Amino acid sequence: MSATVLSTFAPSASGPSAAASVTVTSRPNTTAAADRQLVRIVIVGHVDHGKSTLIGRLLHETGGITPEKLDQLKAISARRGMPFEWSFLLDSLQAERDQGITIDTSQIRFQTPSRDIILIDAPGHAEFLRNMITGASQADAALLLIDAAEGVRDQTRRHGYLLHLLGVKQVTVVVNKMDRVDFAEPVFRAIESEIAGYLSGLGVRASAVIPISAREGDGVSERGPRTPWYEGPTVLEALDGFDPARAPGDLPLRLPVQAVYKFDDRRIVAGRIETGDLKVGEEIVFQPSGKTAVVKSIETWPAPAAGQEVTALAAGAPAAITLDREIFVERGEIIATPSARPHAARRIRVRLFWLADEKLEVGTQIIARLATSEARATVAVVHQVVDPGHLSTFESTSIGRNQVGEVELVLSRPIAADPHGVNPRTGRVALELGGRIAGGGLVVSVLDGEGTKSAAARNITPVSSAVTGPERIARFRHDGAVVWFTGLSGSGKSTLARALERRLFARDGLVTLLDGDTLRAGLNSDLGFSDADRAENNRRLAEVANLLKGLGHIVLVAAVSPSAAARARVREIVGDRFFEVHVSAPLAVCEARDPKGLYAKARAGEIRGFTGIDAPYEVPVAPELVIETDKIDTPAGVDRVEEQLVQAGVFHAPPRAVDDAGL
Numbered sequence: 079m080s081a082t083v084l085s086t087f088a089p090s091a092s093g094p095s096a097a098a099s100v101t102v103t104s105r106p107n108t109t110a111a112a113d114r115q116l117v118r119i120v121i122v123g124h125v126d127h128g129k130s131t132l133i134g135r136l137l138h139e140t141g142g143i144t145p146e147k148l149d150q151l152k153a154i155s156a157r158r159g160m161p162f163e164w165s166f167l168l169d170s171l172q173a174e175r176d177q178g179i180t181i182d183t184s185q186i187r188f189q190t191p192s193r194d195i196i197l198i199d200a201p202g203h204a205e206f207l208r209n210m211i212t213g214a215s216q217a218d219a220a221l222l223l224i225d226a227a228e229g230v231r232d233q234t235r236r237h238g239y240l241l242h243l244l245g246v247k248q249v250t251v252v253v254n255k256m257d258r259v260d261f262a263e264p265v266f267r268a269i270e271s272e273i274a275g276y277l278s279g280l281g282v283r284a285s286a287v288i289p290i291s292a293r294e295g296d297g298v299s300e301r302g303p304r305t306p307w308y309e310g311p312t313v314l315e316a317l318d319g320f321d322p323a324r325a326p327g328d329l330p331l332r333l334p335v336q337a338v339y340k341f342d343d344r345r346i347v348a349g350r351i352e353t354g355d356l357k358v359g360e361e362i363v364f365q366p367s368g369k370t371a372v373v374k375s376i377e378t379w380p381a382p383a384a385g386q387e388v389t390a391l392a393a394g395a396p397a398a399i400t401l402d403r404e405i406f407v408e409r410g411e412i413i414a415t416p417s418a419r420p421h422a423a424r425r426i427r428v429r430l431f432w433l434a435d436e437k438l439e440v441g442t443q444i445i446a447r448l449a450t451s452e453a454r455a456t457v458a459v460v461h462q463v464v465d466p467g468h469l470s471t472f473e474s475t476s477i478g479r480n481q482v483g484e485v486e487l488v489l490s491r492p493i494a495a496d497p498h499g500v501n502p503r504t505g506r507v508a509l510e511l512g513g514r515i516a517g518g519g520l521v522v523s524v525l526d527g528e529g530t531k532s533a534a535a536r537n538i539t540p541v542s543s544a545v546t547g548p549e550r551i552a553r554f555r556h557d558g559a560v561v562w563f564t565g566l567s568g569s570g571k572s573t574l575a576r577a578l579e580r581r582l583f584a585r586d587g588l589v590t591l592l593d594g595d596t597l598r599a600g601l602n603s604d605l606g607f608s609d610a611d612r613a614e615n616n617r618r619l620a621e622v623a624n625l626l627k628g629l630g631h632i633v634l635v636a637a638v639s640p641s642a643a644a645r646a647r648v649r650e651i652v653g654d655r656f657f658e659v660h661v662s663a664p665l666a667v668c669e670a671r672d673p674k675g676l677y678a679k680a681r682a683g684e685i686r687g688f689t690g691i692d693a694p695y696e697v698p699v700a701p702e703l704v705i706e707t708d709k710i711d712t713p714a715g716v717d718r719v720e721e722q723l724v725q726a727g728v729f730h731a732p733p734r735a736v737d738d739a740g741l
Contacts, residue, residue: 114189114192114193114194115192115193115194115322115325116193116194116195116196116322117193117194117195117196117218117219117317117320117321117322117323118196118198118217118218118219118323119195119196119197119198119217119218119219119220119221119317119320120197120198120217120219120220120221120241120246121133121197121198121199121220121221121223122220122221122222122223122237122241123222123223123224123225123233123234123237123254124223124224124225124228124231124233124234124237125233126225127223127224127225127228127254127255128223128225128254128255128292128293129199129223130199131163131254131292131293132221132223132252132254132290132292132298132313133186133197133199134163134292135292135293135295135298136188136197136298136299136313136314137186137188139295139298139299139314140188140189140190140299140314163293185197185198185199186199190314190317190318191318192318193317193318193320193322195317198217217246218246218248218320218321218322218323219246219247219248219249219250219320219321220241220246220248220249220250221249221250221251221252221313221316221317222234222237222238222241222249222250222251222252222273222284223251223252223254224251224252224253224254224269224273225254225255225258226253226254226255226256226258226259226265226266226269226289227255227258227259229268229269229272230269230272230273230276234273235276238273238276238277238280238282239280239464240482241282242277242280242281242282245429245498245499245520246282247282248285248320248321249277249282249283249284249285250284250285250286250287250288250313250316250320251270251273251274251277251284251286251287251288252287252288252290252313253266253269253270253287253288253289253290254290254291254292255291255292255293256289256290256291256296256297256304256305257291257293257294257296257304261289261291261296261302261304261305263305263307263308266287266289266308269287270287273287274287285316285319285320286310286311286316287310288308288310288311288312288313288316289305289308290302290312290313297312297313298312298313298314299312299313299314300312323502325393326352326353326354326393326394326503327353327354327355327392327393329353329354329393329501329503330353330354330414330415330418330501331351331353331354331355331356331362331413331414331415331418332351332352332353332354332412332413332414332420332449332496332501332503332504333349333350333351333352333356333397333412333413333414334349334350334352334410334411334412334413334449334450334451334504335347335348335349335364335407335408335409335410335411335412335413335450336348336349336350336409336450337349337409338407338408338409339398344377344400345400345401345404346377346398346399346400347398347399347400347401347407347413348396348397348398348399349396349397349413349450350394350395350396350397351391351392351393351394351395351396351397352393352449352503352504353393353501353503353504354393354414354415355390355391355392355393356373356376356390356391356397356399356413357373357389357390358373358374358375358376358387358389358390359372359373360372360373360415361415361416362413362414362415362416363413363414363415363416363419364405364407364411364412364413365411365412365414365419365420365421365422365494366411366422366423366491366492366493366494367407367411368422369405369406369407370416371401371402371403371405372401372402372403373399373400373401373402374399374400374401374402375387375399375400376388376389376390376391376397376398376399377398377399377400378398404546406546406547406548409450409451410449410450410451410452410493411451411494412449412451412494412504414494419494420494420495420496420501420504421494421495421496421524422492422493422494423489423492423493423494423495423524423525424488424489424491424492424650425458425486425487425488425489425524425525426486426487426489426495426507426521426522426523426524426525427461427484427485427486427487427521427522427523427524427525428484428485428486428487428507428519428520428521428522429482429483429484429519429520429522430477430482430483430484430485430507430509430517430518430519430520431480431481431482431517431518431519432477432478432479432480432481432482432483432509432516432517433479433480433515433516433517434479434511434512434514434516434517435479436511436512436516437476437477437478437479438457438460438476438477438483438485438509438511438516438517439457439460439475439476439477440457440458440459440460440475440476441456441457442456442457442511443455443456444456444457444509444510444511444516445509445510445511446487446489446493446507446508446509446510447507447508447509447510448493448494448495448504448506448507448508448521449494449503449504451493451494452510453489453490453491453493453653454489454490454654455487455488455489455490455509456487456488456490456646457485457486457487458485458486458487458488459485459486460474460475460476460477460483460484460485461483461484461485461486462483462484463476463477463481463482463483464481464482464483484522486525488650489650490649490650490653490654490656491653491654492653495507495521495524496521496524497521497522497523497524498520498521498522505520505521506518506519506520506521507519507520507521543628543629547630550588550629550630551630551730554586554587554588554630555586555587555729555730556587556588556630556632556723556728556729556730557630557655557727557728557729557730558626558627558628558629558630558631558632558633558655559627559632559633559655559656559657559723559726559728560620560623560624560627560632560633560635560652560655560656560657561575561578561632561633561634561635561657561659561719561723562623562635562637562639562645562648562652562656562657562658562659563575563634563635563636563637563659563661564637564638564639564640564645564658564659564660564661564698564701565638565660565661565662565663565695566638566663566665566668566689566690566695567638567668567674567676567677567688567689567690568663568667568668568669568671568672568673568674568677569661569662569663569668569707570661570663570705570707570712570715571636571637571638571661572593572636573707573712574636574659574661574705574707574712574715574716574719575591575593575634575635575636576591577712577713577715577716578634578716578719578720579591579634581716581720582632587632588630588631588632589631589632589633589634590626590631590632590633590634591633591634591636592619592622592623592633592634592635592636592637593635593636593637594615594619594635594636594637594638594639597615597618597619597622598615601618601622602614602615602618602619607687608687609641612639612640612641612644613641613643613644613647615637616637616639616641616644616645616647616648617644617647617648617651619635619637619648620635620647620648620651620652621651623635623652624651624652624653627652627655632723632728638689638695640689640693640694640695640696641696642696642698642699645658645698655726655728657702657703657719657722657723657726658698658701658702658703659701659702659703659704659705659719659722660697660698660701660703660704660705661705661707661715662697662704662705662706662707662708663706663707663708664708665690667708668690669690676688677690677691680692702722703718703719703722705718705719
């Protein structure tokens with residue numbers, strides 16, 4: 079096959095972190111360009127099983143390499159005293175030639191008769207398994223390569239297992255180097271049986287198992303005369319038979335909001351349409367807030383002439399839109415249509431690979447990024463863990479470096495998400511620990527959110543406030559926040575909260591005190607003091623506090639809240655700008671104070687299950703602040719809470735002296 083080369087291999091001295099990229103087009107382009115579909119295929123296999131040779135041969139046989147370029151590479155090999163190998167077409171990295179291993183993923187573009195192919199070359203060396211995972215996570219299908227002389231190796235099984243874990247459903251197995259076994263059918267059949275059985279056990283069906291010799295050309299684009307017993311497809315035919323992922327334009331609208339700009343008298347919402355399309359006059363919804371509006375205009379620069387305005391955009395296009403009404407939306411929300419919206423989730427199950435030296439374990443706090451949103455996340459449950467190096471699955475409460483596993487993440491606030499199988503563009507997450515990316519994965523399922531609400535709940539439409547957040551900040555000069563004072567009875571929670579309330583109020587702040595006992599006299603009067611009732615008491619307090627926080631209040635909650643689990647649930651409900659303050663004092667000090675006479679009653683047996691006497695108090699492990707009221711006085715404690723709020727950026731102007739006006 080002759081070919082037209084658009085851009086071909088060029089030897090490079092790129093560093094080891096650079097990836098080779100080869101773009102070619104070949105003559106067997108028998109399908110009109112508009113009808114051609116793009117398929118991403120990852121090619122994996124044990125080191126030295128011949129991946130680079132197969133890729134080089136594919137490039138040659140699809141017409142991607144000119145005779146002149148081939149002669150040039152052969153001359154380079156001769157000068158280096160090396161016999162020419164087809165793998166040199168791909169080995170554009172000097173480091174790879176020096177070390178003899180592929181050290182990064184490469185993406186090679188070429189065409190089969192009916193498909194545009196992006197072939198992702200994933201390294202086979204065990205040390206670069208994470209690169210293989212990265213490559214496979216982008217793929218619609220996979221070629222799994224096996225050396226005929228060596229057979230199925232442990233690394234082959236690891237690759238097969240990871241393809242299964244990463245959800246790659248289309249797999250073709252290529253048995254290479256058949257020339258080394260004299261094209262013996264029994265050798266091939268034994269390998270075919272073993273690998274097909276292994277993949278079948280994982281729930282993966284091999285669409286074909288193909289005997290080839292990449293070096294000599296048998297079975298790559300044409301059947302060789304030395305395998306007359308084989309009647310299946312060639313490698314090129316197998317590539318041509320893979321189904322592409324659904325085109326972004328065929329999926330529902332997803333437009334992650336990158337920024338909201340104020341421009342003259344317009345508020346312009348900007349982002350990139352990941353999937354679907356968008357039209358002027360269309361009703362849209364912002365998730366997770368659930369706010370709706372109608373697209374008023376699509377903005378372009380310079381402004382078009384009258385009658386030439388853009389009225390529709392498709393997947394892949396940057397978008398800047400105005401709305402028919404003023405609503406407060408922010409970066410991280412995802413625009414969709416009301417009938418096909420992503421879930422608003424606080425809890426998601428993620429299949430991830432972990433790269434950090436620190437273990438990911440139950441209780442670990444990380445940052446989860448999905449599209450343009452990010453949220454603090456806590457690992458609530460670790461499900462199965464896989465060690466790719468040993469191909470073992472085991473139960474554990476932690477995931478180590480280079481391991482794969484499934485976890486449930488509890489998010490500090492709702493984000494919009496889709497299961498990866500529904501929409502890959504909004505179903506992938508990156509995980510950050512200590513300011514650096516430490517892992518990534520796929521959203522397996524959304525564990526709470528709209529998808530799990532009852533039909534009645536889905537019919538409830540909260541009414542947003544007529545006053546916007548920026549308007550409240552402009553007046554009160556602070557954000558909404560929740561300060562949760564927890565500690566033993568008599569530790570000084572209410573005293574501290576009341577003093578802080580007075581100080582903030584004196585400075586014209588919008589501040590509200592919610593005392594646990596006060597609410598038990600009304601809203602929570604139906605609750606007792608069992609563990610479940612105490613947890614429900616905390617939940618209701620948190621819901622009220624969160625509602626007020628959204629309306630711009632600094633909410634001060636004083637409640638014993640003895641259960642760590644119940645406080646963790648409170649943190650989930652409130653989300654950002656939540657501050658847990660442990661008001662600490664020795665039990666003896668609290669009992670000596672006994673401001674309500676409760677300790678005396680508990681000691682006398684008149685009160686059962688009293689915290690600190692015959693019921694436990696679980697000390698906060700990582701509160702935002704600890705105030706020891708047996709060591710500092712109330713004004714000093716108030717100073718420390720106020721400073722915590724300042725450092726967290728709650729105030730939009732530095733607090734001044736008590737007699738100053740405003741915050």
